[in-house]
Every structure is written in C-alpha cells, then in structure tokens.
Amino acid sequence: MAMMNAAVVTSFAEPPHYQRFEVPRPRSAEEALVDVLAVGLHPRVRSGAAGAHYTSTGTLPMIPGIDAVGQRPDGSRVYFVAADDVIGTMADKALAGPRRSIALPGNADVAKVAAAMNPAMSSWVALRRRVPLERGHSVLILGATGNAGAMAVQVARLLGAGHVVGAGRDPGRLQALTAVGADNIVQLTDDGDATGKALAAAAADTDIVIDYLWGKPAQQAIMALLTARADRGRALNWIQIGAVAGPAIELPSVALRSANLRLQGSGQGSVGPADYLAELPSLVDAISNGAIAVKANTMPLADVEEAWTREERPGERTVLVP
Ligand SMILES: NC(=O)c1ccc[n+]([C@@H]2O[C@H](COP(=O)([O-])OP(=O)(O)OC[C@H]3O[C@@H](n4cnc5c(N)ncnc54)[C@H](OP(=O)(O)O)[C@@H]3O)[C@@H](O)[C@H]2O)c1
Structure with missing residues (x-):
C-alpha cells in the first residue's frame, strides 16, 4: 500500500495531526493523482475539519483541504477543488478531476492562487x-x-x-x-x-x-x-x-x-460545479496580474498543528506547502 504524509483529523475536537496516510486511488480514468504544491487554510476548511460544515458527513479519519494547486504527472500545474469531503487536499498527493480543475498560466504564483481563489x-x-x-x-x-x-x-x-x-x-x-x-x-x-x-x-x-x-x-x-x-x-x-x-x-x-x-x-449547492469552473480562469488571471491584492503566509504542511492554532494576522491567508 503506497503511503504519503498528510494532515489527518482523527477527532473533530482537535487540530489535524501530520502523519502517514494511504495515497488515494483515482476513481475513474479521468481523475489524476497530483502532487500538491500549496493549500489554503480557509474558514471553510476549518469548519469541515471540525465536522461543522453543512456538507460534513461526520466521517473520520479525514484529510481536510477543499482546494489546492497541484502538479500533474506531465508537469503541468492546475488549480483544483476536491470532489471529496473526507479525503481532501492537505497531503503530499490528492485527486484532481477534470470537472473541478483548471490549468494555470505560466505567470501564476502558486501560493497566491492557493490563498486567494476561495x-x-x-x-x-x-x-x-x-x-x-x-x-x-x-x-x-x-x-x-x-x-x-x-x-x-x-x-x-x-x-x-x-x-x-x-x-x-x-x-x-x-x-x-x-x-x-x-x-x-x-x-x-x-x-x-x-x-x-x-x-x-x-x-x-x-x-x-x-x-x-x-x-x-x-x-x-x-x-x-x-x-x-x-x-x-x-x-x-x-x-x-x-x-x-x-x-x-x-x-x-x-x-x-x-x-x-x-x-x-451563493455557495456550494446554489451554484453548480460547471458554473464555478467556467468562472475560474478569469479569476486566476485577475489574481495573477495583481488586480486582486493577496497576502499569502506560507508554512510547511508538517507544521499544520501550529498553523491551525496560531492567530492569523488580519488580511493574511495561511497556505500550507507539502
Ligand atoms: N459561500 C461561499 O462561496 C464562500 C466562499 C468563501 C468564504 N465564504 C465565507 O465567507 C466568510 C468570510 O471568509 P473569509 O475568508 O473572508 O474569512 P476571514 O478572512 O477569516 O474574515 C472573517 C472576518 O469576519 C469579521 N468578523 C468576524 N466576526 C464578526 C462579527 N460578529 N461581526 C462583524 N464582523 C465579524 C472579522 O473582521 P473584523 O476584524 O472587522 O472583526 C474577520 O476579519 C466565512 O464565513 C467563509 O466561510 C463563503
């Protein structure tokens, strides 16, 4: 069984722990196993990891993380949204499906995209x-x-x-x-x-x-x-x-x-995945060309427990890097 490092929630009352976890397997020929490059620690990620989001199923253990920037096996970079609320993106590897991924332009700053898209x-x-x-x-x-x-x-x-x-x-x-x-x-x-x-x-x-x-x-x-x-x-x-x-x-x-x-x-459910996907390339361009100001504070994924509990400076988004 192939293993990877991941942030793993084993109790909804505790922050995730950095530990070994099974590498997820693609569920279709279209889904790709990507190397995760950067993941934003958004409020939505925190509520999912606390079992408190309206989509939460209460399943444990879980890997938090609702979106990420990743690198496909062919070297191209994508921004993607996780399809699964249990096996998310705060790990060395994650699954990226074509209906929830977009290719990133060459000038895209990985940390800024991970911080700002959500x-x-x-x-x-x-x-x-x-x-x-x-x-x-x-x-x-x-x-x-x-x-x-x-x-x-x-x-x-x-x-x-x-x-x-x-x-x-x-x-x-x-x-x-x-x-x-x-x-x-x-x-x-x-x-x-x-x-x-x-x-x-x-x-x-x-x-x-x-x-x-x-x-x-x-x-x-x-x-x-x-x-x-x-x-x-x-x-x-x-x-x-x-x-x-x-x-x-x-x-x-x-x-x-x-x-x-x-x-x-407006949110998951009231707007369909295809409508979201159609808007993402223009938004990536706005972030990449500086039209939307972004302050990303990067930390190693290995420090996920510290990232979870420290107070974030206003206007800054924590981004975890595997
Ligand atoms: N539906 C969607 O598509 C979608 C997508 C992304 C985010 N969201 C949601 O949008 C919200 C904001 O996300 P975010 O990324 O901006 O979070 P954030 O950076 O943590 O900002 C939250 C802000 O809320 C303010 N705040 C907290 N309690 C307040 C209160 N009682 N009254 C007035 N202001 C209060 C704080 O500002 P002050 O410093 O001024 O107190 C804080 O800076 C979250 O609920 C998130 O889940 C929804």
Whole structure:
C-alpha cells in the first residue's frame, strides 16, 4: 500500500495531526493523482475539519483541504477543488478531476492562487452567476474587513460596479479598503441604531449587498437600508455568502412586502460545479496580474498543528506547502 504524509483529523475536537496516510486511488480514468504544491487554510476548511460544515458527513479519519494547486504527472500545474469531503487536499498527493480543475498560466504564483481563489471566488461567482452585476450598479459589502470581503471590494470594481461601499468592524482594515476601490466605508459597531443610520446614509439605494456576516448585523442592516430607500420598488439583491456573525436572522414579513427585497445565497449547492469552473480562469488571471491584492503566509504542511492554532494576522491567508 503506497503511503504519503498528510494532515489527518482523527477527532473533530482537535487540530489535524501530520502523519502517514494511504495515497488515494483515482476513481475513474479521468481523475489524476497530483502532487500538491500549496493549500489554503480557509474558514471553510476549518469548519469541515471540525465536522461543522453543512456538507460534513461526520466521517473520520479525514484529510481536510477543499482546494489546492497541484502538479500533474506531465508537469503541468492546475488549480483544483476536491470532489471529496473526507479525503481532501492537505497531503503530499490528492485527486484532481477534470470537472473541478483548471490549468494555470505560466505567470501564476502558486501560493497566491492557493490563498486567494476561495475567498475571491465567493464574490466573483455571486456577481457573475447569482446576480450578474450590471455596469454602474452599486454594491455594499457587509463584512468587508476579512479576506473575502476585501477581495469583494476589488472584484466588484473589476466587474464594473459604479459605487462600492465596504462595511466592517476593524477600523484599520476598513480604512485600507479605500486604497483598493471602496468609495465609502462604514464602521459596524455595537450601537445598532448608529450603525443602521451610517449604513443608510452610505448605501440606502444600493443595488446589491454581498453579505459575509448574517446574524444580528445583517438583520439590522436589512431594515435600516429598506426603510431609508428612496424607491422601494427598486430591486435590492441581498446575496448571503458567509455567516461569521451568526447562523440565523429574524426577518419581519413586512421587509418582503414593503420593498423589492430579493434574498438569495451563493455557495456550494446554489451554484453548480460547471458554473464555478467556467468562472475560474478569469479569476486566476485577475489574481495573477495583481488586480486582486493577496497576502499569502506560507508554512510547511508538517507544521499544520501550529498553523491551525496560531492567530492569523488580519488580511493574511495561511497556505500550507507539502
Ligand atoms: N459561500 C461561499 O462561496 C464562500 C466562499 C468563501 C468564504 N465564504 C465565507 O465567507 C466568510 C468570510 O471568509 P473569509 O475568508 O473572508 O474569512 P476571514 O478572512 O477569516 O474574515 C472573517 C472576518 O469576519 C469579521 N468578523 C468576524 N466576526 C464578526 C462579527 N460578529 N461581526 C462583524 N464582523 C465579524 C472579522 O473582521 P473584523 O476584524 O472587522 O472583526 C474577520 O476579519 C466565512 O464565513 C467563509 O466561510 C463563503
């Protein structure tokens, strides 16, 4: 039995351990066993490894990692998304299927691609496939201070937004958004009324909200924006993407009757694999040509336990290298 080194989760209550694991076998002639070059430690990877993601099956042991950059046997490099939630990409080798892989251009920076594809894809796919952004439309990013949120500001600009507002908690990260394309920023504080007023002043007539927060901040923001809207018949497309502030909201029924609120999500399941795949090459180009700023902090895969438990610097994504 061929063996490899991998990050292995043996308990959902512990970080993965670096240990030997059986090399996975391709399940079809199309699937390739690739050498993994770099894997991002995304929030989605953490929730999968804790058995807490909505796709989790509770199977152990598991190898975490939902995507990676790999090298095929012919030497070509690919970005790929794992097909399997149990045998993921945090290992020397992983399986890459053609419906979830794209070839990388020669100028692609392996660590940057591994760091940025997952967070950047969230807004790119939402604004291309869920609610296609019309040139000149305005976009509010709720939770713009995280990796995905800061990239969403840049993605909205790249895809033709006329006006972009970033809202988030951390004042330093918020201020930095003006240098990457935000026309306006709004600080989210514990004072719900003041935050609602500030959001309404900056973005009452926005066309699209990209929401990474959900929970209380989204609940308050929906009502604050709707009640301040000049034309309540104008569509307000709310795209739910992350839930870092809470898994549920209370939504008064009047919100759906008294304004043209269109609530939808974007993620695995609401957008099909073929639609994702079709968007990835343009996104790789945007990352490779520097149109989306990326800070990747690389660490050896052997140090996965330390990577898991140390505090990440804001705006940085840990990338593990086998
Ligand atoms: N659906 C999809 O396709 C998709 C794809 C990628 C990511 N996601 C999801 O999007 C979310 C963000 O991902 P990420 O990569 O940007 O993570 P990240 O880099 O870790 O950023 C998360 C940010 O959330 C903010 N935050 C945390 N708790 C908050 C709260 N209670 N209120 C307001 N802000 C809060 C923090 O900003 P402050 O420093 O300002 O507090 C933090 O920087 C995650 O839930 C992830 O799973 C979804």
